[in-house]
Amino acid sequence: MPDWKENLRCSFCHKKSGEVEKLVAGPGVHICNECIGLCGEILEQERHAASTEPRLPVWETMSEEQILDHLPKIAAVQAQVDDNLRDWVGHLRGRDVSWERIGASLGMTRQSAWERFRSET
Numbered sequence: 001m002p003d004w005k006e007n008l009r010c011s012f013c014h015k016k017s018g019e020v021e022k023l024v025a026g027p028g029v030h031i032c033n034e035c036i037g038l039c040g041e042i043l044e045q046e047r048h049a050a051s052t053e054p055r056l057p058v059w060e061t062m063s064e065e066q067i068l069d070h071l072p073k074i075a076a077v078q079a080q081v082d083d084n085l086r087d088w089v090g091h092l093r094g095r096d097v098s099w100e101r102i103g104a105s106l107g108m109t110r111q112s113a114w115e116r117f118r119s120e121t
């Protein structure tokens, strides 16, 4: 398995690609077969529950400790998405696509794109 593929993780459970059967890619995120299975179960349960009550925001049901425990998971996904974005931009740079076009695609100036994504080497 190439390095980049080995380092991919499920954005939901954070397992590495080698620890699960399959990772499905979205824009900057990935989901593993196990989490897809869990999503299927949740949808199935909700279909049977037939509740019409609006859902509370998830943090309304959580303790402060649980919310604090959740923060590093969100930060890890953010880091994963940042790395992924950097890889995609790096690939475009490898094709000699200008910072101007990359910036325009991301709604930022050429200068901002360069400052954010230029390689340190």
Ligand SMILES: [Zn+2]
Pocket (backbone or CB within 6 Å): 010, 011, 012, 013, 014, 015, 031, 032, 033, 034, 035, 036
């Ligand atoms: Zn997963």
